[in-house]
Amino acid sequence: MLAVSLTVMSPDGSRFVPAALVLGAALALSERAWGRAVGLPLVGAALAVGGWLAPLWWPHPLVAVLALVCSFTVRLVACCGVGAHLIATTSPTALSAALRAMRAPRAVAVTMAVMLRFFPVVAHEAGAVLDAMRLRGLAGAGRLARHPILSLERFTVPMIAASLRASEDLSAGAILRGLGSRRRPTAAYPPRLGWPDGAVGLAVGGLVALTLSVPPVLA
Amino acid sequence: MSDLHNSDGSQADQVIVATAAPLADSAGGAAPTPPGGPGLSIRFSARDLVNVAIFGVIFIVVIWAVGMLGVISPLVWLLITPLQIVIAGIPFALFLTRVKHAGMISLFALIIALFFLFSGNSPISTVGIALLGVLADLIFTTGRSRSKGRAVLAYTVFSLGFFTPFLPLFIDREAYFATAVWEPMGQAYVEATDRLLSLPVLGLLALAIGAAGLAGGLIGSATLRKHFVRAGLA
Amino acid sequence: MIRLREVSWTYPHAVRPSLRDIDLKVAAGQLVVLCGASGCGKSTLLRTLNGLIPHFQDEGVLSGTVSVGGLALQRAELDQIGLLTGTVLQHPRRQFFTDTVAEELAFAMENFGFPAPDIRTRVTQLSAQLGQGGLTPGTSLGRLSGGWQQRVAIAAAWAHRPAVLLLDEPSSNLSAEAVDQLAQTLGQLKAEGVTIVVAEHRLRYLQDLADRLVILCDGAIAAEWSAAEFRAASDQRLAEQGLRGEVCPAPLPALPATGASLVQPWPEPCSADPSALPVGPSSGLELDQVVCRLGGRRVLDLAQVRFPAGQVTAVRGVNGSGKSTLARIVTGLRAASGQVKLDGRPLSRRTRQRISAIVMQDVQRQLFTDSVQAEIELAASGRPDSPSPAAVLDSLDLTDLADRHPLSLSGGQQQRLVVATVRLSGHRVVVFDEPSSGVDRRHLGSISHQIRQVAASGAVVLLISHDEDLLALAGDNQLTLRPVADLDLG
Numbered sequence: 019m020l021a022v023s024l025t026v027m028s029p030d031g032s033r034f035v036p037a038a039l040v041l042g043a044a045l046a047l048s049e050r051a052w053g054r055a056v057g058l059p060l061v062g063a064a065l066a067v068g069g070w071l072a073p074l075w076w077p078h079p080l081v082a083v084l085a086l087v088c089s090f091t092v093r094l095v096a097c098c099g100v101g102a103h104l105i106a107t108t109s110p111t112a113l114s115a116a117l118r119a120m121r122a123p124r125a126v127a128v129t130m131a132v133m134l135r136f137f138p139v140v141a142h143e144a145g146a147v148l149d150a151m152r153l154r155g156l157a158g159a160g161r162l163a164r165h166p167i168l169s170l171e172r173f174t175v176p177m178i179a180a181s182l183r184a185s186e187d188l189s190a191g192a193i194l195r196g197l198g199s200r201r202r203p204t205a206a207y208p209p210r211l212g213w214p215d216g217a218v219g220l221a222v223g224g225l226v227a228l229t230l231s232v233p234p235v236l237a
Numbered sequence: 238m239s240d241l242h243n244s245d246g247s248q249a250d251q252v253i254v255a256t257a258a259p260l261a262d263s264a265g266g267a268a269p270t271p272p273g274g275p276g277l278s279i280r281f282s283a284r285d286l287v288n289v290a291i292f293g294v295i296f297i298v299v300i301w302a303v304g305m306l307g308v309i310s311p312l313v314w315l316l317i318t319p320l321q322i323v324i325a326g327i328p329f330a331l332f333l334t335r336v337k338h339a340g341m342i343s344l345f346a347l348i349i350a351l352f353f354l355f356s357g358n359s360p361i362s363t364v365g366i367a368l369l370g371v372l373a374d375l376i377f378t379t380g381r382s383r384s385k386g387r388a389v390l391a392y393t394v395f396s397l398g399f400f401t402p403f404l405p406l407f408i409d410r411e412a413y414f415a416t417a418v419w420e421p422m423g424q425a426y427v428e429a430t431d432r433l434l435s436l437p438v439l440g441l442l443a444l445a446i447g448a449a450g451l452a453g454g455l456i457g458s459a460t461l462r463k464h465f466v467r468a469g470l471a
Numbered sequence: 472m473i474r475l476r477e478v479s480w481t482y483p484h485a486v487r488p489s490l491r492d493i494d495l496k497v498a499a500g501q502l503v504v505l506c507g508a509s510g511c512g513k514s515t516l517l518r519t520l521n522g523l524i525p526h527f528q529d530e531g532v533l534s535g536t537v538s539v540g541g542l543a544l545q546r547a548e549l550d551q552i553g554l555l556t557g558t559v560l561q562h563p564r565r566q567f568f569t570d571t572v573a574e575e576l577a578f579a580m581e582n583f584g585f586p587a588p589d590i591r592t593r594v595t596q597l598s599a600q601l602g603q604g605g606l607t608p609g610t611s612l613g614r615l616s617g618g619w620q621q622r623v624a625i626a627a628a629w630a631h632r633p634a635v636l637l638l639d640e641p642s643s644n645l646s647a648e649a650v651d652q653l654a655q656t657l658g659q660l661k662a663e664g665v666t667i668v669v670a671e672h673r674l675r676y677l678q679d680l681a682d683r684l685v686i687l688c689d690g691a692i693a694a695e696w697s698a699a700e701f702r703a704a705s706d707q708r709l710a711e712q713g714l715r716g717e718v719c720p721a722p723l724p725a726l727p728a729t730g731a732s733l734v735q736p737w738p739e740p741c742s743a744d745p746s747a748l749p750v751g752p753s754s755g756l757e758l759d760q761v762v763c764r765l766g767g768r769r770v771l772d773l774a775q776v777r778f779p780a781g782q783v784t785a786v787r788g789v790n791g792s793g794k795s796t797l798a799r800i801v802t803g804l805r806a807a808s809g810q811v812k813l814d815g816r817p818l819s820r821r822t823r824q825r826i827s828a829i830v831m832q833d834v835q836r837q838l839f840t841d842s843v844q845a846e847i848e849l850a851a852s853g854r855p856d857s858p859s860p861a862a863v864l865d866s867l868d869l870t871d872l873a874d875r876h877p878l879s880l881s882g883g884q885q886q887r888l889v890v891a892t893v894r895l896s897g898h899r900v901v902v903f904d905e906p907s908s909g910v911d912r913r914h915l916g917s918i919s920h921q922i923r924q925v926a927a928s929g930a931v932v933l934l935i936s937h938d939e940d941l942l943a944l945a946g947d948n949q950l951t952l953r954p955v956a957d958l959d960l961g
Contacts (some may be wrong), residue, residue: 109570111578125281129348132290135568140294143836144302149804150837153828154850154892162306166316167456170324172839174299175464178328179878180836181295182470184565189287190523191566194558195628196582198283199550206577206590283549284527463841468878469484 110135115205128198135192136185143180147173281340289341292332293348299325319449322396326453329395330461333388334471339378346370346395353402365401369394389454396450400443472635472666473497473520478535480515480524485531489515491691493535499634502657502667502680506714507687513670514561516687517637519544520668522552540634554583556635557628561643563620564612572623573598573608579631597626617790618649625656635666642673644908644937646789647720650676673715678702686712721943723785726950728776730761731769732793734951754814755779756801756900756931761809763796769955771796771807776950780814780899783922783932785942788952794935797952798902801933802827813899813931827900828893832908834885838877843869843888846877850892863891867921883914890921900931907938919945 108116114131122130151157151173162169189197196203281289303321336342350366377383377391465471475495481488489512497503505513518524522544525533537544540555557579560566569575576597580590598608601622606615615623621641629636638657642650654676661667661680669677674684684696694712696704709715756778763771771793778784786794799805803823810817813826831837840846847860864870867887872880877888886906893901906918915938922945926932936942942949 109574111569111574111581115581125286125344126347126351128283128286129290129293129344130351132287133294133348133352136291136294137298140291140298143833144298146831146833146836149799150829150831151839152804152824153802154837154839154896155825156839156849166320167323170303170320171327171456171460173302174324174327175460175878176836176838177299177302178295178331178465179468179470180833181291183833183835185287185291187560187562187565188568189284189291190527191558191560192568192578193283193287193527193549194521194523194553194556195568195579195631196550196553197568197578198281198286199553199582199584201550201582201584203582204584204587204590205581206573206587206594208587464876464878467841467876470878 108134111205114203115208118203118205119208124198124200132189132192132197135188136181139184139188140177140181143184144173144177147177147180150176281344285337285341286344288332288335289345289348292328292335293345293352295328296325296332296345296349297352299328318399319445319452322399322446322449323453323456326392326396326450326455326457327460328457329392330388330454330457331465331471333377333383333391334461334465336377339374342374342377342391342395343367343371346373346398350398361404362398362401365404366398369398369401385458388458389451392454392457393447393450396453397443397447399450400446472499472501472540473668474536474538475519476536478519478533478537480519480534481532483528483530487690489690490519491689493692495685495692497666497668499666500661500664501682502661502669502677503683503685504674504677504681505668505670505685505687506672506674507693507712508714509672511687512690513672513687514639515690517558517639517668517670520635521556521558521637522547522549523558526552550583553579553633554631555633556637557631557633559621559624559628559636559638559641561639563617563624566624567612567620567627570611570613571608572601572606572610572612575612575623575627576608576630578627583631585631593630597630601626614791616649617644618646618652620790621645621649621653622656625660629660629665633665635668636660638667638669638671640671640673641669642671642676654680674701674709686714688712721785721939721946721949723942723946723949726776726778726784726948728773728950730773730775731955732772732952734788734953757810757812757815758801759810759812761800761807761811763793763800763805763807765796771800771952772955773797773809778931778933778950779948780931781926781929782947783926783934783945785946785949786933786935786952787937787942787949789954792952792954794952795904798829798904798933798935801900802829802902823900826898827902828896828898829902829904830886830889830893830906832905834882834889835878837889837892838885841876842873843875843877843880844873846888847891847895850895858895860895863894867891883917886918887921890925894925894928897928898930900933901925902933902935904935905937906934907936907941915941915944 110131113134114127117127117130148157156169156172192198300321303324304317306317306320332345333342347367347370350363350370353366354360354363373391373395376394377387380387461471473495474497475493478490478493478495479488480490493516495516505516507513515524518527519533519537520539525531525545526549533545539552542551542555544552567575568578573594576594577590580593585593594608598606602608606619606623612620612623625636625638625641641653645653650673657667657669657677657680669681671677678701681701682698684698684701685692686694686696706715758773758776758778760775761771761773762769786797788794796805800807801811801823803818803820803825806820811823812818818826829837838846840849843864847864851860861870864873867890869884869887869891872884877885880888903922906922907915919941922932922934926947934942934945
């Protein structure tokens with residue numbers, strides 16, 4: 019599963035966008051993340067309208083730039099869909115084992131695994147700081163427009179302080195249990211491609227073939 | 238480095254006053270000098286890796302959170318990228334206080350670049366961010382002292398990485414204009430749009446991003462003084 | 472096994488050393504308890520034994536020698552020490568690194584490079600031991616109750632068979648049954664010959680396990696008791712040393728309420744009579760048919776409950792019973808079906824956000840400015856009717872700190888500052904989320920005084936806490952929640 023996710027991560031050219039969107043939605047379905055399964059195609063469609071149809075209605079250079087940005091964002095959204103699956107289903111253990119299997123250097127493998135673990139922590143702290151700002155009446159759009167830097171400083175500083183504190187136990191515990199050690203780590207269950215990967219691989223192959231055989235209408 | 242077996246009783250009996258190296262010290266500190274000369278070792282300790290990871294995550298979450306503002310208030314939408322650069326200067330400045338030796342900023346940049354690659358950035362941009370990180374690393378860690386000026390300059394250079402995602406927009410342009418959508422619009426119109434995205438505009442954008450990076454570096458170092466040093470975090 | 476000689480440690484920026492001239496010897500296979508009032512240095516001492524001091528601290532001064540199993544810790548690297556010692560920090564949930572039980576158990580062995588077949592055997596063996604309670608290796612760590620998290624954390628720290636196991640206040644945040652279970656687990660480990668050091672302030676459960684009790688006071692060893700002396704000591708004698716024997720649940724009348732989230736049957740059925748409440752029928756905050764779902768699962772279901780104004784309602788319940796969800800609904804941070812009314816008037820989410828406040832567990836999240844004074848002024852701005860900032864600062868003993876950076880204050884001071892901002896902005900609904908965790912226990916009285924003051928000003932106060940001592944001091948009545956959709960392991 020992981021290997022497949024990694025290889026399709028940066029599809030080049032917008033002709034692969036519909037395929038990536040379908041893949042992202044399908045992966046979301048496989049883990050029962052209904053919100054993402056529905057949202058992904060919707061956002062994709064909306065951006066496609068902005069990117070390719072808007073210039074038809076109102077031909078103006080500025081709109082064209084906007085359209086360019088939209089068509090660029092749609093690729094991003096498509097990739098995020100697949101990336102979200104990676105973050106939601108991969109545990110730090112699995113990721114670092116996979117990276118090691120791919121012979122990534124120790125520094126990169128360890129750092130990526132730690133990042134994967136820290137993401138929910140920092141996101142949670144960021145959410146809590148936003149909550150606190152809302153309750154103190156510091157998060158309004160008007161305030162933000164008047165003092166953008168000050169408002170963002172008031173978000174960033176507590177967020178960093180709280181994240182550092184929250185990460186302390188985590189990193190202390192992990193380092194004591196040998197995380198980042200210079201010893202050669204092993205994997206209890208070495209990552210192997212199984213039949214689900216085969217199935218996904220086939221499906222992706224199908225999507226790519228379909229994309230290539232259909233004449234580029236949009237792309 | 239050392240192994241389990243070289244610890245015998247005589248060593249245990251020695252009275253050692255261990256002081257962790259203050260941050261301003263260059264690489265090594267009390268530890269034996271690693272091979273490769275001081276300041277240029279890239280043997281990261283577990284602590285270094287964890288620090289890079291946590292600040293990488295904070296950096297990305299800050300960028301993402303500022304990006305979200307665009308959804309709340311359309312007023313901010315046009316200012317998003319410069320604002321992201323300016324605000325991300327705050328975690329970067331604090332990160333620099335945890336940099337103990339060369340290589341950490343490069344690793345930080347590499348990780349950020351890989352993350353953005355996974356979330357749909359182009360390969361050109363990924364390489365660009367990583368290279369700018371190495372450059373920032375050289376700027377920050379080669380001097381004898383870690384001055385504030387070097388920190389600001391390092392961030393300015395690193396922030397140019399925000400410009401790299403725009404590169405494909407210009408490189409890919411031919412392909413974009415060749416698509417079917419543009420055919421009914423006429424040559425003149427295509428040329429007008431083409432001009433809007435021309436080289437001078439590209440230069441201007443790079444300049445604006447560089448300026449935002451400078452502002453971010455300054456704000457980062459100001460915030461460091463205003464908050465983190467006084468709070469005992471830096 | 473463990474030997475400390477003249478160990479002193481001073482934290483960076485600290486004026487006085489946190490540990491002073493500690494001499495300690497622990498023989499192999501012993502279980503030693505480090506105890507003393509909060510702030511006495513028992514956790515700090517534990518951190519010198521696993522090398523987090525000095526290796527995880529950026530500055531600070533350590534003198535003397537610490538050796539574990541013959542290894543001089545100041546010279547060793549953290550992973551070397553980690554191979555020799557297993558550590559369970561105070562909050563098991565915060566130190567889990569992976570997603571599932573099996574991965575967590577394998578984590579240390581994988582990092583230390585144990586051969587894969589050995590890891591698999593050991594994980595199977597450990598999960599079989601844990602599994603007697605119905606735990607499976609694939610269980611997600613986030614869905615475990617506090618007691619189970621603690622057991623998994625201990626198993627994960629012990630999986631690579633270190634000679635020494637260190638535990639920091641393992642019984643805090645555990646229910647009575649979970650504490651019994653913990654004692655059993657420690658007994659098994661001791662029988663296997665593991666050397667165990669426990670830092671703890673709640674002592675009775677260790678009575679039959681401990682070989683020795685080391686009482687710390689102000690960073691120095693004040694007394695050492697043998698196992699016999701410890702068993703003979705009365706609770707009163709323990710209290711003189713700032714220690715606690717047994718902890719009994721605070722007797723609080725239950726608030727009349729209905730809903731699937733409530734623990735049934737009532738602990739005290741007689742108090743479920745609405746007329747027992749001293750306030751009028753419509754005063755206070757009322758929840759009507761409030762149901763909150765998360766990903767299709769019901770996380771909170773309260774058909775009817777009224778939190779009286781001017782009183783402190785203790786909200787209790789195990790992990791995952793919806794306590795923080797309730798707090799987020801009441802303060803308007805989360806949407807839920809049903810109605811929330813104040814004094815009989817329904818409130819929108821936005822209004823609730825405006826009139827309510829939370830004092831969070833990690834108060835750093837809600838300190839926004841660069842000085843105590845500025846924080847107070849920010850809270851007072853735009854509310855002409857609020858009490859004078861100087862008076863509030865004075866009553867909370869913060870006047871001397873007015874120029875300090877809020878993040879540089881101690882946990883208790885930060886908390887008082889947040890309480891000050893809450894009082895200045897005159898909120899009608901105030902939630903305290905675990906206010907006594909991370910705060911020096913000697914300040915329990917002052918925390919409960921703060922909470923009572925907020926209630927005395929006429930606000931509806933919800934106090935979420937596991938701390939029975941605090942609940943006994945500050946609570947007026949209680950609401951005990953339970954998980955609606957049964958978790959894997961309640």
